[in-house]
Amino acid sequence: MSLDFETPPDLSKHLLGIEGTTREQLELILELTDRFAEIGKRPIPKVPALRGRTVASVFFEDSTRTRLSFESAARRLSADTLTFSAGSSSLSKGESLRDTVEVISSYGADVLIVRHSMAGTPQRVSEWTNASVINAGDGCHEHPTQALLDCYTLKQQRGSLDGMSIGIVGDIRHSRVARSNVLAFSSLGAKVTLIAPQTLMPPSLNNWPVEVSNVLDDVISDLDACYLLRMQAERHSKGLIPSLREYAKDFGLNGRRCEMLSKDALILHPGPTNQGVEITAEVSTDPRSIILDQVTNGVSLRMAVLFMLLGQHETSKQDEVQE
Amino acid sequence: MADRERRMTPPFGGVFVASARVMTRDDMRRAIRRMAHEVIERNQGSEDILIVGLQTGGVKVAENLVKALEEIEGREIESGCLDVALHRDDIGLRPVVPEAATNLPDLIDGKIVVIADDVLFTGRTIRAALDAICHFGRPRSIQLAVMVDRGHRELPIRPDYVGKNLPTRIDELVDVTEEGVDLGVMRK
Missing domain, CATH: 3.40.50.1370 (Aspartate/ornithine carbamoyltransferase)
Incomplete structure (x- = not known):
């Protein structure tokens, strides 16, 4: 089925996605x-x-x-x-x-x-x-509503998304949140970097307005906001990552990485969190975390x-x- | 007349054509001053008075009323603004505009709330405002001040303080701006 994204969707009738919106x-x-x-x-x-x-x-x-x-x-x-x-x-x-x-x-x-x-x-x-x-x-x-509330939460903190550097970390391949957010963040003027092991990247990133990294430690200090995704074990076929422990070691936001993060960066997560996998308990309560604002x-x-x-x-x- | 009334009044896309200026800037200033005195007289002072302007046309009226009260009484008068769009019975007729905010003090229990609006017409806006204010608390009393009462009420509502009583035809429009009050019609 081919969809028409030339004309923006009529948002007074349905909200089916961020794709195509202005x-x-x-x-x-x-x-x-x-x-x-x-x-x-x-x-x-x-x-x-x-x-x-x-x-x-x-x-x-x-x-x-x-x-x-x-x-x-x-x-x-x-x-x-x-x-x-x-x-x-x-x-x-x-x-x-x-x-x-x-x-x-x-x-x-x-x-x-x-x-x-x-x-x-x-x-x-x-x-x-x-x-x-x-x-x-x-x-x-x-x-789409998750992406919109994330944009609203970031805008509430910073006034505007224009020029922000936002890293989306984790299971991009299986994440509808990542997809909607890439579209919404970049539409509002932010620069988006996807950060994940290659096996968790979507098969094709054609036309996505993003940069890509496979090593969180390389890019973390440049981020204005670090958006962590939930590891979606229920959508996985086996073998995409060696083990959750190894994933947590390379891509989880822990106390050490939190220190590499700039002091006015923001930490977001769409919930529910897998504590100890993509985020540790100490990071959830870091003052830079705006996870509860997202919920409100x-x-x-x-x-x-x-x-x-x-x-x-x-x-x-x-x-x-x-x- | 606020921009959204202008946009939402048939014929759609028409322009407001004034036929007569019924109040000048000075008339409005004097009317505000008189209403301020009446508020003080009726309430034996300005204790516990809270002036609430209705978005969007009433906000300016409220501001002026507050200024006049402050000059007369020599003390600060509490004020706020209220957007009643979400409390109306004809919702869907008017778009909620992002710029129309509600901002009331935290505590309105026991206050004498004076609602300020530019034009009193069917009374439906005021009904919605009464409803909204009662969601915020239990004021001691609620009174109503309007710059123009143009008649054609559809609800048993009457103003306590009136700038000018202006008999109108139902298809006419009353436009209140800082320059004065105009009576006219919408024309394509």
């Missing part, structure tokens, strides 16, 4: 997020903006952060939530993906938040339903995304506006 579209979402972050600080962190709308999270793969933050974002906007998780559903009786999606849509869902282990599933789902679709992670393809910002960013999809639909149809 810098202006990304910046608008980040600015909107600021407004929604303020709501989170109110004594009652809730506004009636999406009252009567239904947000369904449709997760065929496990998740803590993404699902919980989408659901709390929906509730802060007063939307109703439906939760589907593959483990406890009729999937085990052999119901197909398409039937499942149609059932959820007919319960009145206005937006489906889809996570699946197969790349392209959210795109496919969007062809089967009238609801909006948000990609919450599809296989090794994209995870996840809710505000996802409020902005939900509102972008659901809150402004009728703008052009309505012909009556009052002051």
Whole structure:
């Protein structure tokens, strides 16, 4: 299937990926997020903006952060939530993906938040339903809201991503987070370096706006931000790395490497962390680590995304506006 | 009239054509001054007063009201601003614009909140503002100050302090700027 990336995607309908989006579209979402972050600080962190709308999270793969933050974002906007998780559903009786999606849509869902282990599933789902679709992670393809919240977190710390040097370290090959982040970071003006053993690099890096290194120690001191990826053991076929211990020794962020990192560098991780593999416990609590900010910002960013999809639909149809 | 009202008023893409200037800059200055005195008179002083400007047109009115109160009372008056877009019942009609921020003091319990806006029309913005403010706490009372009351209310809401009562046709528009207040229509 060939996709058209010439024209930017219509982000008022679906959010399927970062690919194809313009810098202006990304910046608008980040600015909107600021407004929604303020709501989170109110004594009652809730506004009636999406009252009567239904947000369904449709997760065929496990998740803590993404699902919980989408659901709390929906509730802060007063939307109703439906939760589907593959483990406890009729999937085990052999119901197909398409039937499942149609059932959820007919319960009145206005937006489906889809996570699946197969790349392209959210795109496919969007062809089967009238609801909006948000990609919450599809296989090794994209995870756009994670990338956006990472951009927001970096922007919150530094004001802008322009000219930042960001290293993405680890299991790039299997990481949808890395893919979305490379696109988003570079779209916003950062210089991205991928750092991993050659076996964990994607088979082809054609057209990726990145530099590549196989030795973390060579480049670590030049980074303004060090983005660690989770080692995705569940997606590995055997034999990509000799052992987790050896990986941790060469690519893990430990106390020694942390000292090589510049003193105002930032440390990020999309979670969940494998402590002792890509990051050690002492590093998670280093003052330069903004991993918890990422989690907090996840809710505000996802409020902005939900509102972008659901809150402004009728703008052009309505012909009556009052002051 | 804020930019977003202008953008969102039919016919879309039209321009505002003023037919009459109903208040000059001086008229507005005097109206603000009078309203400031009325606020003090009604509340027997300026203790616990919190002026809240509604984004985006009310923010300037609030600023001026605060300045006038401070001059008269010789003390600092608390103020804030509020964007009610997410509390409206006609949401979807108005885009949430990133630049319209909400910034209220942490504690509004027991305060006398005076909402300030440029034009009072259907009352729906004020309903949304009442709703939003009650999410922040429990003020002792909430009062309403507007530069222009143009009528055509759709809800049982009335202002406590009015710069000018201006009878209008429903299809007319009232534009409040720093220069003055204009009455006009949108034309393609």
